[in-house]
Amino acid sequence: MQWFVHVFQQYPELAIFLTLALGFAIGPLKIGKFSLGTVTAVLLVGVLIGQMKIDISPNVKSVFFLMFLFAVGYSVGPQFFRGLKKDGVPQMIFAAVVCVLCLVFPWLCGKVMGYNAGQTAGLLAGAQTISAVIGVASDTINQLGISQEEKTSMINAIPVCYAVTYLFGTAGSAWFLASVGPRLLGGLPAVRQKSKELEASMGSGDESGDPGMMPANPVISYRAFQIDNDWFSNGRTVQEVEKYLMDNNRRLFVERVRVGKQVTEVQPGTVVKKGDELVLSGRREAFAGESHLLGPEVVDDDLLHFPAEVLPVLVSRKGVGGMSVKQLRQQDYMHGIFIRSIKRADIPVPVLPDTQIDRGDVLELVGTKKAVDKAAIHIGYPDRPTNKTDMMFVGLGIVVGGLIGVLTIHIGGVPLSLSTSGGALIAGLFFGWLRSRHPTFGRIPEPALWVMNNVGLNMFIAVVGITTGPSFVDGFKQVGISLFLVGAISTLGPLLVGVLLGRYVFKFHPALTLGCTAGARTTTAALGAIQDALDSKTPALGYTVTYAVGNTLLIIWGVVIVLLMK
Incomplete structure (x- = not known):
């Protein structure tokens, strides 16, 4: 055992990868319907391995955290700016209000309980399941005019409070929005019926399919007949x-x-x-x-032997953005073309005749190669699979964002800045939007984006867990089990008010109210639970704009919560 401790202390990179391996193995395991989730599992494994007192340069976590934040901004950028349009403004305002509630509840709880800035930031991060707050709040604490000892104490408290409150933040959100939310909107049967009516009013004919799956009964068929x-x-x-x-x-x-x-x-x-x-x-x-x-169907291999293609197309043509699926189908260039799926900010959107198409959406077209190529030119940019990432675009985006983030202004003697992390997020938003407008450059393939998002965040969390491991137990004793109850209040409060606002103030459709609330809280697990409960994909129509706003504001709250508690 001493040999292992010595090796990991001498080669801390091995400890990081061991943490990732065990965290990714444990995270998805389920007991009933409950699972830790990868991020929490990586953090807890890191804390355990951190008992070996392993020193890791803070620059390691900073590099991966910047990569993660840029990827987040890049993914939601098109929808963030799309929300500024007239039809997206109500959802954008709703998301902003819910996000403010997500800040206010932890802040008030922190004040009442006497928590310091680090403990309250951890409460915010866990209760609202926004892991990035750990890094943003840590950067902000490092800018405060306090002793290094106080900074270290506060920063070490963040992952402790995050770990205690994150479990209910995830599971509680999914339970509340899928079970309690529909009751607040008229009851589950009524909301389910209204969801079906919404689908019927938008037409029928969902042509979507699961990525990487080949259905036994294909959605689109090619068949031969003798007249x-x-x-x-x-x-x-x-x-x-x-x-x-x-x-x-x-x-x-x-x-x-x-x-x-x-x-x-x-x-x-x-x-x-x-x-x-x-x-x-x-x-x-x-x-x-x-x-x-x-006439009768025939089997004619020669007749049926011709190239067909499934092609993802990024919508960038101005005339196509704003069309409904039905209107797009009526265009001459869509002859023989079928829309298999629509993805918006990586979220599948139901393919219904009245579903509105936005610039930045990715449509998966099915048809003969010649017809698909022709349609792609009129719709936008054919996003054919590739393993190449435009690293100049990524690197320049992070640098520009970081340089903007380090700019500091002083208000009342208090230094304020976005920090490099906040700057990388803002740059990602802009660069992601720019890519949707000019898709000939700046491509980040989906697998690469997954690595930047998941490996980037979990590498950061692994280092946080390892470096704070020695002080984790003492920190847990300090906050006590009462933090779990405080976290539950901070989780449920914004959701409860959000659902009621959606119904009585914004007067959204019940399915959209639930989708908008889940999006503003950036809880994809809750979206899945809602769709299962309603047996409908329509809540996703309210998820994308609010998700973009929530992913931006909730991360920025990592700066604000520290300044409020200071």
Whole structure:
């Protein structure tokens, strides 16, 4: 054991990676429906390993924390600025109000309980499940005009209070919004029914699919038929065939035709006769009972052998942003194209006819390669899979943000600055928005963004846990078990007021009220619980704008809470 302690003290990088490995292994484990979550697991493992008294340079956590904050801003930037538009303003104001409540409740609790700035910052971070506050608050405490001993004591208290309050902050939020929230809005059956009515009012036809999964019954199908309907006796053009199918409530497109032994690509004027074979593309339900309109289905490998593509397209064309899915489908360039999914700030949005498309959204298009390529040009930028990250863009963004963050102004003798962490977040917001407007540069592939978000944050948390490990137990004894109850109050207070504001003041649809409240608190786990409870994806429509605002303001509160407590 002494040998292990000596090795980890001499090579602290090994201790960091051991913390990550164990934290990522323990975090997802569930007891019933409860799990620690990766961040909390990494912190607690770090505290345990930190009992070996391992010294790690604070620069290590700073590097990964800046990377994490830039990635957060980059992800939500398009939606943050989109919220400034007229239709997004109510949700943006709602999110700002909820975020202020998320600051006020921990601040009042901290004052009543006599907590110092570090303890209150940890309460804010855990109760509102915003791990980044740990780093931002620590940077702010380091700028205070107090002794180094006081700074160290406050900074070491942050992860202690975070760990105590985070568990209920996550599980309690999901429980409240999925179980209590609907009761405050008229009862679960009524809210579920209203969610279904909202879906019906927006149309039907969710074409979304889970990334990385191949459904056993594909959403989009390509099938071949031999024509034997007398309607085709005198020959019909492809354009007439598609109208004929549309008039029979089937949105199907003719992709290829076999005349005799010759397989040809089709044009609108291509003539199809009785006895010919053709390939149709469309959603699987559109094929139900179509044989009486055309003829029997056939298996023709040669006819069905042609390239089809699933292509993510970043919406950047001004005319497309603001369209509904239905309006986009009606464009000439969408002929033969289907929208499989929509992602907004990495959050799946239901694909319904009246779903509004925003600039910065990623649409997953399905169709023949030629048709998809044509549609992509009119919609925005084809975001084809790549493993290359524009590191010049990332590096420059963090540097520019950091330089802005270190600028200090003095108000009443108190130095105020965003710090490098706050500057990196703001830069990420701007650079993410810039990428949505000019998508030819600044690409960060989804796997790389995952690494920056998850590895960046957890590397920071691992170092925090290891370095504060020796003082963690003493800190826990100091705050006591009462902190758990204080954390529950700080978690539930903003959620309760937020749901009531959504219903009585902002008068949102019940499903959107729950989605907006979850988004303002940036609790994705709660969004999933809400959608499961309502059996509907519509709450996601209220999640994205409020999530962007919440992810920004709640992190900045790490600066504000320290100054308020000072």
